[in-house]
Amino acid sequence: MSAAGTLPDRAPHGGQRDPYKIGHHGGGHHEATGHGEGGPASKRIIVGYGFWIFLLSDIVLFSAFFATYAVLAKATAGGPSGRDLFELDRVAIETACLLASSYLCGLAYVAAQAKNMLWTQIGLLATGLLGFVFVLLEVQEFAQMAAEGAGPQRSAFLTAFFSLVGCHGLHVSLGLLWLGTMMAQIWAKGFRPAIMRRLLCFNLFWHALDIIWVAIFTIVYLMGAGA
Amino acid sequence: MTDTGRTDGEDGHDEEDLAPGEEAIGGSGIAHGISGYTLGLVLATLLTVGSFYFAGSRGLIWGPGIPVALIVLGIAQIGIHLVFFLHITTGPDNTNNVLALAFGFLIVFLVVVGSLWIMANLNHNMTSMADVIAMQR
Numbered sequence: 001m002s003a004a005g006t007l008p009d010r011a012p013h014g015g016q017r018d019p020y021k022i023g024h025h026g027g028g029h030h031e032a033t034g035h036g037e038g039g040p041a042s043k044r045i046i047v048g049y050g051f052w053i054f055l056l057s058d059i060v061l062f063s064a065f066f067a068t069y070a071v072l073a074k075a076t077a078g079g080p081s082g083r084d085l086f087e088l089d090r091v092a093i094e095t096a097c098l099l100a101s102s103y104l105c106g107l108a109y110v111a112a113q114a115k116n117m118l119w120t121q122i123g124l125l126a127t128g129l130l131g132f133v134f135v136l137l138e139v140q141e142f143a144q145m146a147a148e149g150a151g152p153q154r155s156a157f158l159t160a161f162f163s164l165v166g167c168h169g170l171h172v173s174l175g176l177l178w179l180g181t182m183m184a185q186i187w188a189k190g191f192r193p194a195i196m197r198r199l200l201c202f203n204l205f206w207h208a209l210d211i212i213w214v215a216i217f218t219i220v221y222l223m224g225a226g227a
Numbered sequence: 228m229t230d231t232g233r234t235d236g237e238d239g240h241d242e243e244d245l246a247p248g249e250e251a252i253g254g255s256g257i258a259h260g261i262s263g264y265t266l267g268l269v270l271a272t273l274l275t276v277g278s279f280y281f282a283g284s285r286g287l288i289w290g291p292g293i294p295v296a297l298i299v300l301g302i303a304q305i306g307i308h309l310v311f312f313l314h315i316t317t318g319p320d321n322t323n324n325v326l327a328l329a330f331g332f333l334i335v336f337l338v339v340v341g342s343l344w345i346m347a348n349l350n351h352n353m354t355s356m357a358d359v360i361a362m363q364r
Contacts, residue, residue, distance in 0.1 A: 048246025052324055056331035063335040067342035092279055099275065103268040106312055110260035204248045207312040211305050214275075218301035222282035223294050 044197055051201040055208045058171075062212050065167055069160040069220065077155035082224025085150055087141070091221045094137050095213065098172075101130035102210040109203050115191050121183060127206070128179045131172055138169045161220065168216055171209055178202055247324045248313055267311025274304040 040046075073082070108123025142162070145151065152162040182202050189195055278300045281293055288296060309315045315324055 045246045048248060049323060049327075052247040053327055056327055059331055060334050060338065063338045067339045070339065070343055071346045088279065088283065095275055095279075099268065099271055102308075102312060103264055106264040106267075107261060110257055110264070113260070114257050200246060200248055204313065207248070207308060210312070211308050214301055214304050214308065218278060218297050222278055222297050226282050226293055226297075 044193070044200070047197045048200055048204070051204055055204055059208065059212065062164075062167065062215075065160075065164040066215065066219065069164045072156040072160040073224065075156035077157075079155040079158065080148075080150050081157070082161075082220070083226075085145055085148075086221050086225040088221065088225055090137055090141060091217055094134050095217050097130045097134040097137070098210050098213050101127050101134070102207055104130070105203055105206045109199060112186070112191060112196065112199055117186070117190075120186060124179060124183050124186075128176055128183075131176050131179070131206075135169060135173055135176070138165070138172075142166070165216060165220065168209065168212055171212075175202075175205055175209060178205070245314070245318075245320045245324075247315065263311055263314075267307055270307045270311070271304055274300050274307065278304075 041049075104123050105127040108120050108127060111119035111123055145158075150158055152159045179202065182199060185195055185198065278297055281288065281296050281300070284293075309328075315321060315328060317325070
C-alpha cells in the first residue's frame with residue numbers, strides 16, 4: 001500500500017501517524033482496531049471476516065466444478081448439447097428471482113439495523129419466497145431434462161452440468177433453511193448482537209450465491225445456448 | 228471484555244473497521260442503505276438484460292465476439308455485486324477483505340485456467356480413442 005520509506009513514522013508532535021487511516025474523517029478519536037492499535041477487533045468484525053473466508057473457500061470449491069464443466073462442455077457423447085436443452089426464458093426468470101431476492105435481503109438487513117421488526121420480517125419473507133421460486137424452476141428444469149432422457153448419466157457434459165448447477169441449487173436450498181431459522185430467531189430473540197452477526201453472515205452467503213449464479217448463467221446457459 | 232478500555236462493548240461498532248458486507252461508516256442511515264442497494268440492483272439488471280440480449284441476438288455483433296462480450300458483462304456484474312451488495316471497497320478499512328478476495332480470485336484463476344490448459348494439451352498429445360480401437364483391429 002505504501003513504499004517502505006513511508007511506513008509509520010512519528011509525527012512532529014509525537015503522536016503515531018497511521019498511513020492506513022488515510023481517508024477517515026470520523027470523529028476526534030484516532031484509535032483503529034485491527035490496525036495495530038486500539039486493541040483486538042470486535043467480535044462482529046472477526047465473525048464477518050471469518051465468514052468471508054469461508055465464502056471464498058466455497059467459491060474455490062465452485063471453481064473446481066466450473067473447471068470440470070469447461071473441460072467437458074463439448075463431450076456430449078452424441079447426446080443433446082446445451083443448444084438443444086437450455087430454455088433461456090426460464091433462465092431469465094430464475095436470474096430475475098435471484099437478483100431481486102438478493103436485493104430484498106440487503107433491504108431486510110437495512111431494516112434490521114434500524115431495528116424495525118415488521119419490515120425485517122417482510123424483507124426476509126420476500127427473499128425466501130423468491131429463492132423458493134428459483135429452486136422450484138430449477139427442479140422443474142432438471143425433471144424435464146431427465147424425462148427427455150438427458151439425465152446426468154447420458155454424457156460427460158450432462159454430468160458436469162448437473163453437478164455444477166445442482167451444487168448451486170443445493171446451496172440455495174440450504175440457504176432457505178437457514179433463512180427460515182433466521183426469521184424465527186429474530187422473531188423470538190429480537191435484534192441482539194449475536195443475531196445481527198448471524199444475519200450479516202446470511203446476507204454475505206446470499207449475495208455470494210447470486211455472484212456464483214451470474215457466472216453460471218453466463219458460462220453455462222448463455223454461452224452454451226449460443227455456441 | 229478485555230482491559231483495553233474500549234467503550235464500544237463486545238459488539239459495538241468499531242469506529243474505523245468494517246466487516247465484509249457492511250457499509251462504510253459515514254453513510255447516513257436507512258435512506259443511504261436503500262439507495263445503495265437500489266443503485267446496485269439497477270446496474271445489475273442493466274448488465275443482465277444486456278447479457279441475455281447479446282446472447283439472443285443474431286448479426287448485431289460479430290458472432291465470435293459474443294462469448295467475449297458475455298464474459299465482459301459477467302465480470303462487470305460480479306464487480307457490481309461486490310461493490311453494491313457486499314460493500315467491498317478500496318478504502319483502508321477494507322484492506323483485509325480485499326486481500327482475501329484477491330487470494331480467492333488467484334486460486335479460482337489457477338484452478339480454471341490450469342485445468343483447461345492441461346486438458347487441452349492432453350487432448351492434443353493423446354491418440355484419440357477411435358484411433359486406438361482402429362489400431363487394435
